[in-house]
Amino acid sequence: MEWEQLDLNPRIIAAVKKANFRSAKEILCVSGPDLQRLTRLSKTDVQRLHCSVAAVVRESKPVTALQLIRGECPVLEAGHRLSCACPVLDGLMRGGLPMLGITELAGESAAGKTQFCLQLCLSVQYPQEHGGLNSGAVYICTEDSFPIKRLRQLITQQPQLRPDLPPALIRSRRFSDNIYIEHAADLEALQACVSQRVPVLLKRGLVRLLVVDSVAALFRSEFQADEAVQRSRHLLAFSNILHRLSHEYGAPVVCVNQVTDVVDGPNPGRCDYGLVGSKVLPALGIAWANQVMVRLMLRRLPGQVQSDSRSSATRKLEVVFAPHLPRASCLCGVWEEGVRGIPDDHSDLQPQGSS
Amino acid sequence: MHRTVPSLPLAPSVKVKLINAGFQVASDLTDMRPLQLCKEAGISQEEAVEVLQMLRDDGQPHQQRAATESLTALDLLHQEQALGSIVTFCSALDNALGGGVPVGKTTEICGAPGVGKTQLCMQLAVDVQIPVCFGGLGGKALYIDTEGSFLVQRVVDMADAAVQHCTLLAEDTEQRQALEELTVEKILSNLFLVRCHDYVELLAEVYLLPDFISEHPEVRLVVIDSIAFPFRHDFEDLSQRTRLLNGLAQQLIQLATQHSLAVVLTNQMTTRVSNGQSKLVPALGESWGHAATQRLILHWEGLRRLASLYKSPSQMEATIQYQITVQGFRDAPEEPRPTSSSSAVSSPSENHSKRPRMEDLS
Numbered sequence: 001m002e003w004e005q006l007d008l009n010p011r012i013i014a015a016v017k018k019a020n021f022r023s024a025k026e027i028l029c030v031s032g033p034d035l036q037r038l039t040r041l042s043k044t045d046v047q048r049l050h051c052s053v054a055a056v057v058r059e060s061k062p063v064t065a066l067q068l069i070r071g072e073c074p075v076l077e078a079g080h081r082l083s084c085a086c087p088v089l090d091g092l093m094r095g096g097l098p099m100l101g102i103t104e105l106a107g108e109s110a111a112g113k114t115q116f117c118l119q120l121c122l123s124v125q126y127p128q129e130h131g132g133l134n135s136g137a138v139y140i141c142t143e144d145s146f147p148i149k150r151l152r153q154l155i156t157q158q159p160q161l162r163p164d165l166p167p168a169l170i171r172s173r174r175f176s177d178n179i180y181i182e183h184a185a186d187l188e189a190l191q192a193c194v195s196q197r198v199p200v201l202l203k204r205g206l207v208r209l210l211v212v213d214s215v216a217a218l219f220r221s222e223f224q225a226d227e228a229v230q231r232s233r234h235l236l237a238f239s240n241i242l243h244r245l246s247h248e249y250g251a252p253v254v255c256v257n258q259v260t261d262v263v264d265g266p267n268p269g270r271c272d273y274g275l276v277g278s279k280v281l282p283a284l285g286i287a288w289a290n291q292v293m294v295r296l297m298l299r300r301l302p303g304q305v306q307s308d309s310r311s312s313a314t315r316k317l318e319v320v321f322a323p324h325l326p327r328a329s330c331l332c333g334v335w336e337e338g339v340r341g342i343p344d345d346h347s348d349l350q351p352q353g354s355s
Numbered sequence: 356m357h358r359t360v361p362s363l364p365l366a367p368s369v370k371v372k373l374i375n376a377g378f379q380v381a382s383d384l385t386d387m388r389p390l391q392l393c394k395e396a397g398i399s400q401e402e403a404v405e406v407l408q409m410l411r412d413d414g415q416p417h418q419q420r421a422a423t424e425s426l427t428a429l430d431l432l433h434q435e436q437a438l439g440s441i442v443t444f445c446s447a448l449d450n451a452l453g454g455g456v457p458v459g460k461t462t463e464i465c466g467a468p469g470v471g472k473t474q475l476c477m478q479l480a481v482d483v484q485i486p487v488c489f490g491g492l493g494g495k496a497l498y499i500d501t502e503g504s505f506l507v508q509r510v511v512d513m514a515d516a517a518v519q520h521c522t523l524l525a526e527d528t529e530q531r532q533a534l535e536e537l538t539v540e541k542i543l544s545n546l547f548l549v550r551c552h553d554y555v556e557l558l559a560e561v562y563l564l565p566d567f568i569s570e571h572p573e574v575r576l577v578v579i580d581s582i583a584f585p586f587r588h589d590f591e592d593l594s595q596r597t598r599l600l601n602g603l604a605q606q607l608i609q610l611a612t613q614h615s616l617a618v619v620l621t622n623q624m625t626t627r628v629s630n631g632q633s634k635l636v637p638a639l640g641e642s643w644g645h646a647a648t649q650r651l652i653l654h655w656e657g658l659r660r661l662a663s664l665y666k667s668p669s670q671m672e673a674t675i676q677y678q679i680t681v682q683g684f685r686d687a688p689e690e691p692r693p694t695s696s697s698s699a700v701s702s703p704s705e706n707h708s709k710r711p712r713m714e715d716l717s
Contacts, residue, residue: 024555031598040366042365054563055563057559063548064545066543066544076548101503236587244552247503269634270633276658287625290468295469326679
């Protein structure tokens with residue numbers, strides 16, 4: 001750190017250099033009295049030093065919420081969301097996925113999580129006025145190999161899914177070229193991918209959506225039951241990288257999670273997130289839940305839903321928690337063209353025992 | 356002046372040189388000239404000027420300060436009552452807290468993800484702005500967001516509901532006049548947001564808070580949501596983390612008392628295994644439990660959301676129910692309960708007090 005750039009008395013700067021401080025972080029992490037002792041400066045000098053170093057570290061001054069809503073600070077508040085490619089689902093999410101932060105999609109196997117993620121990978125490629133981000137997506141597979149056939153099917157069926165878009169726009173998109181697929185077989189590979197390769201793609205603007213399918217697989221398999229502390233530490237480090245990437249590049253991060261069975265009844269040592277009567281809960285515990293900003297659950301329900309005389313098994317997409325969304329859910333189905341929600345006035349009143 | 360040299364606010368090296376030169380008490384220094392002091396004590400000319408300057412500033416007001424420094428308890432009580440508190444719009448919680456979130460103290464809100472900590476913080480950031488004639492503080496708020504969970508769309512909902520609530524309450528002309536100025540835009544313009552991406556940025560922000568408050572003296576609430584997030588990874592040395600957190604807590608309580616504002620911190624929950632049983636406890640360790648003046652724990656009990664006042668110097672421990680609606684943080688809907696004919700003090704007190712009531716035992 002260049003100490004000369006600070007607006008301070010040269011005497012203070014000399015004392016700082018003599019005490020061997022290299023970076024702003026070191027100064028800020030030392031308390032006032034300790035700094036006095038190390039640099040032999042007076043109390044007021046140390047206060048001035050702390051303030052000027054802090055001013056260098058803090059990049060921007062506080063902004064008002066009014067400026068945010070007016071779109072004057074796009075870094076802090078983008079003002080738009082990533083559309084889920086279905087108006088019913090977008091309505092549930094009040095516009096779509098938020099730009100910053102980790103959105104989790106938890107559910108049993110065959111619930112439709114991968115389908116939803118593939119749909120997002122296509123939705124992100126449209127321009128902003130149509131709910132996309134005009135950029136590609138990175139899809140990290142940790143469980144099965146990437147469903148390339150299904151992706152091709154979804155691409156050909158895009159006009160059916162998005163009748164609101166001009167066909168010329170859909171035809172002009174080279175969808176497959178903009179989806180970068182990574183396979184991570186173990187945690188080390190996953191860390192390497194997320195800390196080295198993904199930032200390069202983000203920096204070049206080639207992608208603006210990161211999908212991890214799934215987070216649970218590797219963390220649950222590589223740690224034994226009694227290694228909970230180590231698992232937490234790795235999980236926190238991993239989610240921290242995702243969080244930083246999301247905030248630095250304004251890219252939504254979607255993490256697919258598995259679920260665990262609830263064998264005993266309500267347990268005060270385990271947080272249920274208000275999901276009473278649910279037989280499954282999202283995996284990876286509270287350590288992971290603390291890192292997630294929006295938690296969605298996708299469940300399969302008995303029965304079928306119809307759309308244009310085609311039927312699909314019923315699914316329910318539920319918002320478990322989100323800072324800007326109420327607890328709500330909607331029914332949806334998976335068809336050839338993708339996941340579509342069923343518009344229903346009573347979508348959040350579910351008959352008891354349906355999950 | 357009988358102040359001894361070691362107690363003066365000077366750099367330790369300067370003090371050592373003064374003492375070695377034979378200056379024991381502040382009055383020994385008062386008649387010295389800078390050059391004289393320089394030669395006798397062996398300090399630089401700048402330092403000598405500083406010492407004498409400091410003594411001159413210290414001299415006069417010191418006696419005056421000594422006279423006013425002692426306050427009676429009655430004065431303190433008046434002062435505390437004058438500070439006021441910030442309502443949460445959940446009357447049960449306001450009652451349990453003794454009026455609302457107190458100004459001049461630090462309050463910690465702990466809870467599992469999704470239980471409503473950020474909602475409560477956003478609600479407080481809106482409620483602090485309610486005009487004085489409606490019973491609020493008419494102040495501004497600073498929201499320090501470390502998780503990125505501050506979504507302004509939600510604040511707009513809450514601000515809208517607050518304005519509507521006040522519109523319904525407006526009775527006299529003063530209130531109606533204040534209501535004309537109370538718009539959603541005004542509420543949004545009085546809410547400042549800072550986003551900190553790691554703990555170094557958070558530390559920097561807290562060092563800059565006194566300057567910010569001096570520039571914006573109407574700020575009555577500082578929210579840090581959450582203080583746990585940046586401190587829960589990245590720390591190989593937990594003792595450094597404890598030291599930094601303690602330092603932060605001290606700075607924040609100093610800020611709260613000196614500038615008469617309420618500081619609200621949110622904390623996460625973690626699992627602790629003891630005796631083969633696991634339970635959810637607030638994160639950041641045992642020593643952090645002493646940091647805040649008051650501690651509120653939000654938790655789920657089935658479908659109900661409950662808030663427990665866990666630690667407070669002035670209020671009783673209590674657990675109340677709340678809910679989150681489109682309008683924000685509110686009271687839970689009244690449940691129809693079967694009236695019992697046995698005890699005279701029945702429904703309202705059940706939720707509030709855990710202390711056994713002496714009358715029932717007779």
